[in-house]
Amino acid sequence: MTPENPEETQPLLGPPGGSAPLSRRVFLAAFAASLGPLSFGFALGYSSPAIPSLRRAPPPALRLDDAAASWFGAIVTLGAAAGGVLGGWLVDRAGRKLSLLLCSAPFVGGFVVITAAQNVWMLLGGRLLTGLACGIASLVAPVYISEIAYPAVRGLLGSCVQLMVVTGILLAYLAGWVLEWRWLAILGCVPASFMLLLMCYMPETPRFLLTQHKHQEAMAAMQFLWGSEQSWEEPPVGAEHQQGFQLAQLRHPGVYKPFIIGILLMAFQQLSGINAVMFYAETIFEEAKFKDSSVASIIVGIIQVLFTAMAALIMDRAGRRLLLTLSGVVMVFSTSAFGAYFKLTQGGPSNSSHVALLTPISMEPPSASVGLAWLAVGSMCLFIAGFAVGWGPIPWLLMSEIFPLHVKGMATGVCVLTNWFMAFLVTKEFSSVMEVLRPYGAFWLASAFCIFSVLFTLSCVPETKGKTLEQITAHFEGR
Numbered sequence: 001m002t003p004e005n006p007e008e009t010q011p012l013l014g015p016p017g018g019s020a021p022l023s024r025r026v027f028l029a030a031f032a033a034s035l036g037p038l039s040f041g042f043a044l045g046y047s048s049p050a051i052p053s054l055r056r057a058p059p060p061a062l063r064l065d066d067a068a069a070s071w072f073g074a075i076v077t078l079g080a081a082a083g084g085v086l087g088g089w090l091v092d093r094a095g096r097k098l099s100l101l102l103c104s105a106p107f108v109g110g111f112v113v114i115t116a117a118q119n120v121w122m123l124l125g126g127r128l129l130t131g132l133a134c135g136i137a138s139l140v141a142p143v144y145i146s147e148i149a150y151p152a153v154r155g156l157l158g159s160c161v162q163l164m165v166v167t168g169i170l171l172a173y174l175a176g177w178v179l180e181w182r183w184l185a186i187l188g189c190v191p192a193s194f195m196l197l198l199m200c201y202m203p204e205t206p207r208f209l210l211t212q213h214k215h216q217e218a219m220a221a222m223q224f225l226w227g228s229e230q231s232w233e234e235p236p237v238g239a240e241h242q243q244g245f246q247l248a249q250l251r252h253p254g255v256y257k258p259f260i261i262g263i264l265l266m267a268f269q270q271l272s273g274i275n276a277v278m279f280y281a282e283t284i285f286e287e288a289k290f291k292d293s294s295v296a297s298i299i300v301g302i303i304q305v306l307f308t309a310m311a312a313l314i315m316d317r318a319g320r321r322l323l324l325t326l327s328g329v330v331m332v333f334s335t336s337a338f339g340a341y342f343k344l345t346q347g348g349p350s351n352s353s354h355v356a357l358l359t360p361i362s363m364e365p366p367s368a369s370v371g372l373a374w375l376a377v378g379s380m381c382l383f384i385a386g387f388a389v390g391w392g393p394i395p396w397l398l399m400s401e402i403f404p405l406h407v408k409g410m411a412t413g414v415c416v417l418t419n420w421f422m423a424f425l426v427t428k429e430f431s432s433v434m435e436v437l438r439p440y441g442a443f444w445l446a447s448a449f450c451i452f453s454v455l456f457t458l459s460c461v462p463e464t465k466g467k468t469l470e471q472i473t474a475h476f477e478g479r
Contacts, residue, residue: 035195036137041168049176083135088413155315162393170301327390
């Protein structure tokens with residue numbers, strides 16, 4: 001089959017010539033860009049320690065009731081959905097670098113508004129602003145990193161996006177242990193400020209510069225990132241006019257195939273229940289009747305960081321499909337086991353009551369309730385580990401890899417919008433689902449979605465390991 005957009009399958013940038021690049025500044029540029037995901041991870045995790053603090057505050061101090069607390073946790077995802085749309089527009093018009101620089105403003109501004117909040121509306125407004133920045137950063141950072149990386153390290157660097165997200169969540173959990181919510185918001189300004197400073201010294205991506213026919217700037221960027229000016233081909237005359245999206249392009253397999261795959265990847269990621277778990281980690285462990293639920297949340301965060309780091313290290317060897325499949329299978333078993341825990345303990349007056357999370361099992365009286373309590377801990381930790389090695393980092397990585405340049409802004413924008421809208425639905429309605437289906441039913445529903453995600457991976461998701469972005473586009477075009 002002849003591709004409808006042949007320029008998309010011609011390499012804009014050649015591979016690094018069979019030898020390692022002379023410069024490692026590509027890693028510095030990836031780190032600078034990933035400070036955006038660190039910021040939005042902190043914004044996601046902020047609600048977990050902040051909500052209990054705001055609920056406990058005595059009058060006349062600012063405090064949240066149940067309804068306001070629900071919105072405080074979920075409204076960030078609405079802002080992020082809007083940020084995904086805005087980011088899709090910015091990334092093609094302002095460029096990848098400038099888009100990252102611009103998203104630092106709502107990050108800092110949102111946390112400043114939260115710090116200065118005198119009423120609930122200021123709290124929600126600050127959360128909405130940080131959500132807007134989350135949406136932009138979650139779109140632009142993967143695109144920037146995928147376009148500056150060469151194939152041998154694109155999986156490693158692309159996975160660092162999710163690694164920084166979970167690190168930000170863990171940082172919020174740890175800091176929330178010792179800081180009250182206003183000081184915690186001040187701390188949230190730091191990563192975005194550092195990103196603003198570092199990105200000022202980083203180049204725009206060579207691929208974007210070449211599509212704009214800025215050849216000298218592209219060569220300078222390649223020299224900075226790789227230590228040499230790699231071979232490249234000038235885009236055909238008129239290619240710049242093909243930037244942007246038109247509905248007629250959805251007829252082309254090189255557009256609609258990755259478009260459908262990207263949307264479903266994001267939907268399945270959220271339907272696994274991960275954001276509900278992370279937003280309400282302490283609440284879930286309280287429901288499981290653990291005494292020190294804040295410690296439980298921190299342990300969950302540490303596990304997620306460790307396994308996401310492991311996934312980043314093996315991503316370019318194991319491949320995307322294998323890790324997605326393994327991740328989905330692990331989540332099926334863990335969510336089923338967690339549902340079984342709630343099914344076995346429902347209605348008991350003292351099931352697992354006051355079990356200290358860090359107390360060794362041998363110190364507890366031998367009883368079925370203690371064993372069931374550790375079933376809950378093990379199931380949750382297994383779920384987090386399984387998610388971290390596959391369905392956490394890989395949908396974001398694939399989103400940045402599979403779309404051709406001329407529709408990348410719009411397509412990634414729709415994917416991010418899907419992800420954050422689904423995140424809003426899951427986090428906002430999680431409590432309602434728990435009430436209607438009971439806790440065990442909610443987790444068994446998540447298990448069913450995980451089964452569908454495994455089947456989807458095996459039947460539809462292509463392997464992108466070791467391929468250039470142009471080779472991935474050619475695959476969807478049928479070449």
